Amino acid sequence: MKSRFTPAKEVFVDSVDVEDYIELEASVAAYSLLEESISKPLKMILLFGRPGTGKSILLNQIATKLKYQKEIYYFDTPANQEKEFFQKLFKILTKKALPKNTEVNFSALVDYCKTLRGKREIIILLDEAQLYSAEMMEKIRLLSDSRAVKFVIALHKTENEDLIAKEHFQSRIWEVIELKNASKEDQATYIHKKLLKKNLFEIANSLKKKNLERIHTFTEGNFRECNKLLYTIFEICEYYDENEPSKVNYEEVSQKIVEMAALKLGYIHV
């Protein structure tokens, strides 16, 4: 028999699926800001924040919501090679596939983009942009100068990446949106909404304030870490439910289980 904790565990499988997008006060604000920025005549928009702050899911959400209104494209992972990236871009711009055994002439591509100015407005959402080389970023900057293509660049916030941003884009007109870790309240709402979305009311109620506070302490409000921790918590509950039911309290998730999950994931150490 399937444990009652199994679906709860599955809720917290980390994904950037729009279906899993949870509207929170902070994420709604970031979404509105990004939407507003996209509608402005900006060449580049920088979306940055620590890993797990919801950049990818936000890009996904905006791509899904605006796909019928704007020419918007989401590049989830950087191409292995520059060639691949420009082939993809060529297809988007010309709406034609690149003929076999040919390569994109970058200068010609920039010129082509210039011809599109005022006719089309293409938005490219580049996730994990910290993985692009400096040379690639310079080319992206040149493409954005054509004003026919807007780039939303999602970066991890580290010292190094800030440096990249400074070197390549400092002089460009752009908007900077920073995503931060969730507050205690936002994270609690996030967890509850995720569970309630799957009709797991009892499980949602079994997570008490003290559990949520402890979870926030361990994960520091990071959504990815939160998903990992919740997944492990329900995995332990699932084990007890199936093997040692006396050890699991269905009314309230015990702090012991939360701490066991934290130990397993290395948030705390003996």
Next chain:
Amino acid sequence: MFDIEKLEKEWERYDRKRRRPRYIMASVLLLIASLGYFAYTEALFQKIIGSTLVEKKDVTQPSSSSESVWKEHKLYTKLLEKNGTNMQVFPADAPMEKEDIFIETIDAKLPKPVVAKEERKPIHLEIHQTSSVDAYKDVERRFNEAPNVEDALFLAKAYFHKGVYKKSESWALKTNKLDPEIEESWLIFIQSKARLGEKNEALRVLTAYLKQHHSKEAEKLLESMQ
């Protein structure tokens, strides 16, 4: 699935480690509380054996000046002289080395000293009996280090109640040396003398005392002794 038993054991170790500072803190608090309690009981014990006076007097600064004390002693001597008896009196401020008893004959030509009657605040005494000999010795030691009325009176009363009249007489006398205005020490002195078989002497002192002080207690004592 992971090894749940290993994880449980790991959590138990973590929990023990987490609780350790709490145990240490609790132990420290317990220790502080114990020391505090010990210090409190010790202080209470000292208070019981050493400070029976509720209203304390500063011994280093006697209430009357040495001159007035001398005058009072002269008066007692004179009173006793009139009754045909020489009384042993001690100056209150005389140093301990000069414990020798002196007998002074009142010169009839000397003007009669006028004793100003001062309103004295009643001193409430509480006696806590203790069977511990060491406790008395402690008080005696303390008195020898720093003579004070409270300790002397306490010992006088304590020895009187214990029936050690020789000592109670001696301590009552020492009390009177320090402060001749304490009626209680005079009465203990008189009663001790009486119990030691010196009834006539006791009566003489009491009569002399009564001539100077209208004390109901002293009158009562006189009635009981006659």
